[in-house]
Amino acid sequence: MPSDNPPSWGPLRSFGRIKSRTLKPRQAALFDTLLPRVALPDPALGRLEPRDLMPGAEEVWLEIGFGGGEHLAEQAARHPGALMIGCEPFLNGVGSALRHVEERGLENVRLHAGDARDVLAALPDASLDRVMILFPDPWPKARHNKRRLIQLESAAEIARVLKPGGHLRFVTDWKDYAAWALEILEKTPGLAWQAERADDWNIAPADHVTTRYEEKRLGDTPPIFLEFRREA
Numbered sequence: 767m768p769s770d771n772p773p774s775w776g777p778l779r780s781f782g783r784i785k786s787r788t789l790k791p792r793q794a795a796l797f798d799t800l801l802p803r804v805a806l807p808d809p810a811l812g813r814l815e816p817r818d819l820m821p822g823a824e825e826v827w828l829e830i831g832f833g834g835g836e837h838l839a840e841q842a843a844r845h846p847g848a849l850m851i852g853c854e855p856f857l858n859g860v861g862s863a864l865r866h867v868e869e870r871g872l873e874n875v876r877l878h879a880g881d882a883r884d885v886l887a888a889l890p891d892a893s894l895d896r897v898m899i900l901f902p903d904p905w906p907k908a909r910h911n912k913r914r915l916i917q918l919e920s921a922a923e924i925a926r927v928l929k930p931g932g933h934l935r936f937v938t939d940w941k942d943y944a945a946w947a948l949e950i951l952e953k954t955p956g957l958a959w960q961a962e963r964a965d966d967w968n969i970a971p972a973d974h975v976t977t978r979y980e981e982k983r984l985g986d987t988p989p990i991f992l993e994f995r996r997e998a
Contacts, residue, residue: 789857789858789861790861792865793858793861793862793864793865794861796861796864796865796868797860797861797864800864800867800868801860801864801877801879804864804867804875804876804877805876805877805878805879806819806851806876806877806878806885807819809878809884809885809887809888810884810888812888813888813889813890814885814888814889814890815890815893816849816851816889816893816894819849819851819876820849820874820876823847823848823849823874824845824847824848825845825847825848825849825895825896826848826849826851826893826894826895827841827845827848827849827850827851827894827895827896827897827898828851828852828853828882828885828886828894828896828897828898828927829841829850829851829852829853829897829898829899829900830853830882830897830898830899830902830915831853831854831882831899831900831901831902831903831915832852832853832854832859832863832900833854833856833859833862833900833901833977833979834859834862834863834866834977834978834979835852835854835859835860835862835863835864835865835866835867836862836866836975836977836978837898837900837975837977838850838852838863838866838875839863839866839867839870839872839875840975841898841973841975842867842870842872842874842875843870843872844973845874846873846874847874848874848895849874849876850872850874850875850876851876851877851878851885852875852876852877852878853877853878853880853881853882853885854877854878854879855879855880855881857879860877860879863875863877864877882915883915883920883923886920886923886924886927887923889927890927891926891927892926892927892928892929892930892932893927893929894927894928894929894932895928895929895932895933896932896933896934896935897924897927897928897932897933897934897935898934898935899915899916899934899935899936899937900935900937900977900980901937901938901939901979901980901985901989902914902915902916902938902943903915904938904940904942904943904985905943906940906942906943911946914943914946916936916943916946916947916950916951917950918950918953918954921950921951921953921954921957922954922955924954924957925954925955925956925957925996928956928996929996930996930997930998931995931996931998932995932996933960933993933994933995933996934951934957934993934994934995934996935971935991935992935993935994936951936991936992936994937974937989937990937991937992938985938989938990939980939983939984939985939986939987939988939989939990940985940986940987941986941987941990944967944987944990944992947992948992951992951994956996956997957994957995957996957997958994958995958996958997959992959993959994960993960994960995961992961993966991966993967990967991967992967993968988968990968991969991970989970991971991971993974991
């Protein structure tokens with residue numbers, strides 16, 4: 767069952783600005799034409815049932831903070847039988863994702879232009895096969911760490927919505943955030959870290975999609991990949 771109450775870790779935002787530049791005309795038009803068709807129902811209105819969003823979906827994946835949508839679109843193209851839910855509060859990123867959806871003719875993508883924590887709270891227990899969090903805002907200053915997406919409460923919500931055997935992938939290029947996330951996720955009941963040797967977190971998994979953001983190398987370390995499995 768989804769949570770009956772709103773997320774208890776609010777109202778602090780785990781993301782910064784939601785718009786940086788004027789949307790390109792094409793992207794702005796897609797907000798009017800395409801977004802209403804692929805938008806996730808408002809999670810504030812109650813439970814979100816993935817099976818209602820794409821009847822017959824083989825799997826359900828959630829990407830939290832999809833940036834420009836490159837990774838989300840590529841995974842959707844590779845796995846047309848899976849429902850891909852993407853959450854991103856940054857409106858320019860939503861516009862970019864809409865362009866990818868239109869250009870590639872993707873029918874298995876649903877977007878939420880807002881806080882992913884609202885979506886997590888509205889999802890039923892054990893409803894997702896995969897959760898992907900790639901390069902979230904690191905909030906590197908210690909006084910801002912409380913704004914990081916990965917907190918004890920949000921980690922527990924992720925564990926709740928993952929099916930037994932489901933996977934969480936967390937990727938960051940900030941050493942401190944990797945250590946922070948690893949400590950919290952290892953404390954989270956039901957989540958088991960899958961690493962057995964250093965290469966398991968230093969080398970990208972075979973199905974990872976490199977994006978333009980990742981190639982900029984804005985952090986203080988090469989990407990660190992943390993893979994967790996939801997135990998029964």
